Amino acid sequence: MKLLRYGPAGQEKPGLLDAGGTIRDLSGVVSDLAGEALSPAGLAKLAALDPGSLPAISGTPRLGPPVIGMKNLVCIGLNYADHAAETGAPVPKEPIVFLKSLGALSGPNDDVIIPKNSVKTDWEVELCIIIGSKAKCVSEAEALDHVAGYAVGNDVSEREWQIERGGSWDKGKGCDTFGPVGPWLVTKDEVPDPQNLSMFCDVDGQRMQDGSTRTMIFGVKTLVAYVSHMITLHPGDVIFTGTPPGVGLGKKPNPVFLKAGQAMKLGIEGLGEQTQRTIAYEG
Structure with a gap:
């Protein structure tokens, strides 16, 4: 998977890039790409999703850092x-x-x-x-x-x-x-x-x-x-x-x-x- 965060600085939403290069919104599945969402279980949950079932994001929004909540x-x-x-x-x-x-x-x-x-x-x-x-x-x-x-x-x-x-x-x-x-x-x-x-x-x-x-x-x-x-x-x-x-x-x-x-x-x-x-x- 290619996971990303998109939107204005400080207001990013989680997303993934589908096989066709379209950003799909993940905010209905996880609150952000941080913590438990990055664990093996969390990533397995995201991998099991059908990207086509997720909302498609049009245009070319700004991309933020792909993860958040780090300490180091x-x-x-x-x-x-x-x-x-x-x-x-x-x-x-x-x-x-x-x-x-x-x-x-x-x-x-x-x-x-x-x-x-x-x-x-x-x-x-x-x-x-x-x-x-x-x-x-x-x-x-x-x-x-x-x-x-x-x-x-x-x-x-x-x-x-x-x-x-x-x-x-x-x-x-x-x-x-x-x-x-x-x-x-x-x-x-x-x-x-x-x-x-x-x-x-x-x-x-x-x-x-x-x-x-x-x-x-x-x-x-x-x-x-x-x-x-x-x-x-x-x-x-x-x-x-x-x-x-x-x-x-x-x-x-x-x-x-x-x-x-x-x-x-x-x-x-x-x-x-x-x-x-x-x-x-x-x-």
């Missing part, structure tokens, strides 16, 4: 061998874990705000793991039992704040709109091998990232198990799993960063695409 937006740094190489960083011996502010979460096609005084805002296409049931101290063998599915994410990053301003990476990662997720949650039964998905990111029509989850250092099972020993994972929690090479910071001989008025387009095989416009902070 977890991120993994330097998790692609080829990305670590382009940054000159050593391959991590254990996953590098940091957090995004929940305020960074945004819809897949919402504008990305370049923060005030930012000079090094960057893009990062990433596979997102969506947690479906509580995971605490789980093994790798159990990890996928707690996964509802996967989505496309853009781990937008302010590199000066992340790297040059001291302290943790969080300060360059959690700005408003720095966490687009979607367009939908694709349930794990439709993604038989999350470690073999092609992915890309274009900026103003120029291909910047062209990679694959094959080069991930720590795979999905490892990440869910590892993080669950440090942070209890709850339904709707999102794990951004790292990015392949081609980020602005890694461009040679001179890094390239985002400015207001640009367009990012990014996608992952089988999980859909996002498009964001960058705008200047006004405040």
Whole structure:
């Protein structure tokens, strides 16, 4: 299934995408895509529905993040061998874990705000793991039992704040709109091998990232198990799993960063695409 949330920001309704590409309203079945609705039983209930029996939504409504009610937006740094190489960083011996502010979460096609005084805002296409049931101290063998599915994410990053301003990476990662997720949650039964998905990111029509989850250092099972020993994972929690090479910071001989008025387009095989416009902070 492809599950989604549609409508104005803060007023989204749950829905699914049928085989013909039509959005079907789920608000008569579940109140939202959160909590128990993301559990194995909840997803089985939705999978048993006849999409044709659900109200069809016309037009092209705004899409919000495909899940809500999460407690954590977890991120993994330097998790692609080829990305670590382009940054000159050593391959991590254990996953590098940091957090995004929940305020960074945004819809897949919402504008990305370049923060005030930012000079090094960057893009990062990433596979997102969506947690479906509580995971605490789980093994790798159990990890996928707690996964509802996967989505496309853009781990937008302010590199000066992340790297040059001291302290943790969080300060360059959690700005408003720095966490687009979607367009939908694709349930794990439709993604038989999350470690073999092609992915890309274009900026103003120029291909910047062209990679694959094959080069991930720590795979999905490892990440869910590892993080669950440090942070209890709850339904709707999102794990951004790292990015392949081609980020602005890694461009040679001179890094390239985002400015207001640009367009990012990014996608992952089988999980859909996002498009964001960058705008200047006004405040």
